[in-house]
Amino acid sequence: MTNHGLGDWIHRREVKSAGRMAITAGTLELTYEQFSERINRLANAMSERGVQRGDRVAFLGENSVEFLETLFALGSIGAVFVPLNTRLAGPEVAFHLDDAGAKILVASHTMEPLVAAGVAETDVERVIVVDDGSRVPAEDGRLTLPVEQYGDVLEGASATRPQVNVGIDDLAIILYTSGTTGNPKGAMLSHANMTWNALNVISDMDISNHEVALMISPMFHVAALGMGVLPTFLKGGHLILEPRFEPGRALQLIEQHKATYISGVPTTYQMLAEHPDWETTDISSLHNLTCGGSAVPLRILETYEDRGLSFTMGYGMTETAPGATTLPARYSREKMGSAGLPQMHTHIRVADFDGNELPPNEVGEVQIQGPNVISGYWERPEANESSFITDDGGTWFRSGDMGYMDDDGFLFISDRLKDMIISGGENIYPAQIEQELAQMESIASVAVFGVANEKWGEVPRAAVVVREGHELTEEDVLSYLDGKLARYKIPKSVVFVDDMPRTASGKVRKPQLRELHGE
Structure with missing residues (x-):
């Protein structure tokens, strides 16, 4: 067995850095040996649950030991880690899970409502729940998929190091980046990358x-x-x-x-x-x-x-x-x-x-x-x-x-070249917001662009042309997006305009729109 990927890193550090602290997370402290043992247990548990080379496993939760254990455990058996942004809305989580074809979702139980909304109509077979905070139950009841507790999964698994060949060019992570056409794309990050x-x-x-x-x-x-x-x-x-x-x-x-x-x-x-x-x-x-x-x-x-x-x-x-x-x-x-x-x-x-x-x-x-x-x-x-x-x-x-x-x-x-907005380190693509707002009956035309913000660098603003015979307020527009998009993507302001500056082909001239309504 030869593992040339990330899954071998902590195993090697177990010897090279014996006795040294690897992670401190609140009151939990793990040496490299302890961290390595937990990774081995999770890797074997994943294999026992049918995860094979190339299979995708998603993680939904904030920074935690479990996040990193999932990353390295999957690397140990040649599977693919798919981390999800905790600020996504339910439909967005569902898209990511479905697009990646994720087999298992590991998630914080503080995210249960988002998990329940996200796994519906996907190929996710089971959910492994991390007990890392106050549970937030899903509004529409319990999850219908098999649900296991992360601690129980680790406790019931072998600590023996998995014996799987993993190549340096094998796929390690699928990390979604917002798409200019509205749909996120999964960047395929190899162990070599x-x-x-x-x-x-x-x-x-x-x-x-x-x-x-x-x-x-x-x-x-x-x-x-x-x-x-x-x-x-x-x-x-x-x-x-x-x-x-x-x-x-x-x-x-x-x-x-x-x-x-x-x-x-x-x-x-x-x-x-x-x-x-x-x-x-x-x-x-x-x-x-x-x-x-x-x-x-x-x-x-x-x-x-x-x-x-x-x-x-x-x-x-x-x-x-x-x-x-x-x-x-x-x-x-x-x-x-x-x-x-x-x-x-x-x-x-x-x-x-x-x-x-x-x-x-x-x-x-x-x-x-x-x-x-x-x-x-x-x-x-x-x-x-x-x-x-x-x-x-x-x-x-x-x-x-x-x-x-x-x-x-x-x-x-x-x-x-792209219209991407960077807000507090988050990438926001106007096309996704525009596609959602275009579904509103009262909106005849919409364009989203970035405006300067002292705290976040940039924030999105929507310019809206109201359909004749309709009435619309800023609150109407923003509340419509609530739950459909991550909150950081929702515009912080709306301007109502009579018309959009356009090119001869009909495309909105966003630089001109920004000049007119960006202050």
Whole structure:
């Protein structure tokens, strides 16, 4: 048996890092040996329940030991991990489960109403419930599928290491990213993608086996998983898990555990700095602060510099596992606004739409190549065809972002070819919101675009043309979306317009719409 994937990592650390702490989650503390034993038990339990190589198992819950055990256990038997965003609505969960063909759903019992709504009419055969908080029963009664308790599943399984061959290029994770056409796409992340990304991180940052990484960002996003969790485990560091981000609690944990490493988006760091305990909390242990999603505003940069801290910033996406570029802390002022340099084992070019590389300072599409880049999307041949370009230089992923390289090779993102909105680190695609609102009888036309927000960076706003003879209020529009979309996707405001600015072909001119109604 040879396992070249993520499923072998903790087994190897069991010996290399014997006696060292792997995870602290509240009052639960696990050494690498204890963590490895639990992973083996879950892997064997999954096999006993019919999970085989290539089968998909989904997880719905906040940051937890069980999340990570499911990831590594599935990697041990060659199965595929499908983490779901806890902020999705029931129909969205159902879409993800059905699209992935998930066989089992592991879920927090705090999510029971969402689970009940999500598993209906899917191929999910059973639900394994994690007892990690106050149970929230489903409104329409109990789940009709077989339901097991996570603790019982572990207790009844063997702790023997599974004997399954897993290749480095085998599929490890399907992670859904919002689609420009309204339907999410499953990015197929292999064991190699995640491994090479972790190697990129430890090549570009000072990650050591003494790292104490505080996970305050949700691990169902590739950023926390790829930039924080996996590099820490690869080096044999210590992970502090928090189910969700609360700035006061995070500051307390930094001081208590002498955390060395945190990652987040600009909003995360803003909320920490604005908390009343910021000035009195000992944060001197911190030395690695990573930030993605968008550039760190100057005022936040200065606030942290006043405490002797600096940021390593970067650019990436789910499809690059997620790192593509890194802006080292030493360049945070000199190259302010830059997305940074290509990561150690990743290549970046700026090209025209025919794939011709452009000279420095000329704007084109950012294209990415490397062992951390996905090979494609789950069962999306059309998306695969349009998202990659192959030439004499190999195959490049088309990011859909516009940018340029300066004379020193630093990447600057100048605009987004796609209409994606980044709100507090969450990717929002207007097409999905527009499709939902188009179902309202009172709406003749709708367009969604991003507007600046001091706290979240951007938030969605809907421009609506009301159908003749109908009446509509902002409250009507927003309440209609409640329960149909994740709350972070629901527009924060609505403007009513007489008409939309359009091209000759009838497409809405969103830049012009933003100019007219973006203030």
